[in-house]
Amino acid sequence: MRYAIIGAGPSGVVAAETLRARDAQAEIVIVGGEAEPAYSRMAIPYLLAGQIDETGTYLRHTPDHFDKLGIRMVQEQVSTVDTDARRLLLSNGSSLDFDRLLIASGSHPVKPPVAGLDQPAIHHCWTLADARHIAKYASPDSRVVLMGAGFIGSIIMEALVRRKVRLTLVEKADRMVPRMMDQTAGNLIKQWCIGQGVDVRTSTQVDAIDTDPSGSARYLLRTTPSGVIPADLVVVATGVRPTIGFLQGSAIETRLGVLVDDHLQTSVEGIYAAGDVCEGFDWNTGARAIHAIQPVAAETGRLAALNMSGCRTVYTGSLGMNVLDSIGLISTSFGQWQGIDGGDQTQLLDESGYRYIKLQFEEDRLIGAITLGTTEHVGVIRGLIQSRTQLGAWRQRLIRDPSRVMEAYLANAQ
């Protein structure tokens, strides 16, 4: 059996390892688009912050890890997938035949429609190459504008703060991390970051980036309504999208991402998708969803590999969840933190103490949550949601005091 995997991120690597564990004889190839060892994008902010070196971002640390497993690594872009011929055409003109294919090509940053983005010292923060560029410009006291205060932007923010730059954060939405946090939490995070010395401008649009004619700064950002902001470095983190360009014209059905069924198989038999690129289902609602997060990448990679290797395993959907450290203020969100019509919700807010917890229920089950300022045992929120635990008497107790979520979990688990 010949397995090909597109993408050398966590999803592809976990899939390759799973395939190897299932089948000692199979041919396994990972095609990664970057000229780097398999690494984790999630670790890049820690590299930028100076906490680790580049090897610290690597997904596997044992030398020859992939060689020993007999997993071949190919560093080329995939140009097209020929589903009939079961063949990948690579950008260097070579080709690669497969019996089964996993598309785990991940996602890529989106460029906002702003004039003047294609200049030096204006970077995404997505790849190791990006990180090297940013590190060159983000020196202490340099003026840095970070565009985008989503999850990725907020993680990069911490790294930039650690580099002691003078940081301005510009976000189009009315709060920080709008897709992970509600208004209350987003505002609290903003207040916190301002307190930590970051100039946070929410509801602010960057209209254009010009070079500074006076030469005192490298660029001047024209913004609405914040006016002109000088910058020596601009980091763009305004969102990512599944990397599916190379599938254009193929028989593989895509929408925002690659559509998969309940076994992570695409519209073409024998071809699967996992990780950020895969458009699966929301675990709770069953609606189409992309959860571009590390745990889902690893889990769908493993699950797809099981199915590819003949162990039929149902994929019941992905649970969105995130954990974010905003310069020391830690927040999490799980599942349907926005709540649902007719569902109960409960919250506790301690504004001056920067603590917040909000739980969402469907009948007597937990379906979503936001926490701020606490990290202890937060995993049980996932446990409660995903086990569909019927809380019984604990529903009322949680509504009264949502901070007792660990007790609710234990009372039901033990």
Place this chain on the structure above:
Amino acid sequence: MMRSLSITPAKCTGCLQCEMACSYENEGVFNPAKSRIKVFVFEHEGRNVPYTCTQCADAWCKNACPTEAIQINAATGAKVINEGLCVGCKVCTIACPFGTVNYNHATGKVIKCDLCGGDPACAKACPTQAITYIDADWTGYDKMRGWAARTDTQSAAQV
């Protein structure tokens, strides 16, 4: 024979000797806030429930780690944090559905039970045998595994 921690809440008096033993063993200080095992007190039921990582076969934490910082100790089966590789991203803390991986603000890394390399300090310190370290077959972990299976909505099979 692989051994596991076995916990019998009915025997626990809530003295927290386990938490102190754990923090002393791992941090060199008596500090329950840094303990990998926690006793939860259910005041209105008069119940005390010690709780820590079951070293579950699914290893949600390990699978979710982006830097391979959680590894399996072959001798004990424990999922162990490699502090050198942990970047402190905390993904494991939300991925573990049992809530047994926690973030340590002081070090910027996560902490979890590593079975003290095969001689768990909590079990030694427990005055009532509410926590013991015994052959895995005898721990009654089936119950925990059953619970894990409910959470594990994705995998019918283990690799």
Place this chain on the structure above:
Amino acid sequence: MGWHKKVLRVNLTDGSCNAEPLNMQWAAEYLGQRGLATKYLLEEIDPKVDPLSPENKLIIATGPLTGTMASTGGRFSVITKGALTGAIACSNSGGYFGAELKFAGWDMIIFEGRALSPVYLLIKDDSVELLPADDLWGKSVWETDEILHRRHQDPQLRVAAIGQSGEQGVLFACVVNDLHRAAGRSGVGTVMGSKNLKAVAVRGTQGVKVKDPARFMRVVAEKKQILAENAVTGQGLPTYGTQVLMNVINEVGALPTNNAIDVQFNGASKISGEAMHEVRASDGKSNLVANKACFGCTIACGRISKMDQTHYTVVNRPEYWGASGGLEYEAAWALGAATGVDDLEALTFANFICNEQAFDPITFGSTLGAAMELYEMGLISDAETGGTALKFGSAEALTKMAELVGKGEGFGKVLGLGSKRLCEKYGHPELSMSVKGQEFPAYDPRGIQGMGLTYATSNRGACHLRSYTVASEILGIPEKTDPLATEGKAGLVKAFQDATAAVDSTGLCLFTTFAWSLDDFQPQVDAACDGEWSLERLSEVGERIWNMERQFNLAAGFTGKDDTLPKRLLKDAAKTGPAQGRVNGLDQMLPEYYQLRGWDNAGVPTRETLSKLGL
């Protein structure tokens, strides 16, 4: 090491909270907790101050072994001038609060002045804030605990609070922590209430270090083994709690009953530790649900009880159906034998109320016993009690009055004065079973002679926890003495008093002394604390503390004349039991005691004694 060497000083008048270094010279002389905090108090206040004035101070103090792995290392004390007694007050509590305070990095908190309006103190490690408590005022301890946990979103927050009784000036209010552990005696909660301080909430993540960790771990493991193998600490206390004593003490004829009119109680077995284990006919369950240990304790004498839901006190009150702190021996005695009530569920309910509203069950039960005697003498009317007949044996009277005292309402206000003031008010001061204003507990000095001297000389007013000679006279620890004899008791009392003062200054629990002597504490203290801690030094610390407390009381206006007992114990012979026909022979013990102490005939420490102790 052992100590954090850091004191938190909170001035409630101006709202300031400041860290200051612990006086290590004093720590070397007084160790910690009881001794060290009393030293601070003596240095900082005039012993003559009105206990309820802003000039009094309130100290919450841990010991050097609090928050360590030594067994029972979770103790703390509240030290102040007692509201009930006007004497030095030092009330010791367990639970988790003390260790948490230590983990937050503080050895003690000194509260001074008085807040303009109610406040509570929130401690999260180094971060300390006084916050408004107007919304908590009028709430019970249990409500306060729940609200603070919710407000600060932290299930691990540890709370010590006063209830409504302490707000209302009930003179024997306690400070209750962790819902049902109490710094119980002498009205320390009343002092806290007088300062408009509702609660202290603490969360600590800094931990505690000791001088020689390896040696300390070895020693504490050895000492835990001794506790486990001892019959009292390894079996009796875990099985029955302190309630193991109810039947024992009744049999030796030393269970003060009906305001100490009798020394044996017919209903004793119904309210005993054994009874708590029995299955109730009503609901097929037992009163006792579980043992509960305080922080670090490998004995676990604490009782967790659940009420019979059909009992008249709680039949429509599900808020009392959950498990909570059950009866300890002294509480069971006070709420039961002292009032003649043998309804275990009524006692349990009254005990819940004592915890919920934070007042001392010993003083409450004894005061109610005195009121019942006065009522039966026709001196208290139904109009005064609001229609409740205060008859010996009336469970309704007990539970009704517990609720009134808890809220400081109605006749509860009168009972809230304590027995001394109440009996004076009705013209019969001799009916108050108290010494220095504080009621004696569950051991009748006619049947256990040493306890007479214990009560008479206790620095905080009558109390069993200053020299628990019951250990020797009844249980034979460390060796058996005859409970009916007075010979040798002066020496026994002094030895126990000094050792107890040292133990109370370590951060460990006195109950370990059923199995441990000072020799067992010494290596634990020495491995944990800076400096050399020999047995001699530890003993001397105990004696120094005792004499310092005595100096406080003498300066406060007490004299040797106050080292006495209620007339009933000295004049009215025991009617039944092994002690039948006997009174307490205090006059045979007291002079010898003074002499052994190095005090003059008036009970004043001689200059020689003071200088020997460095006082």
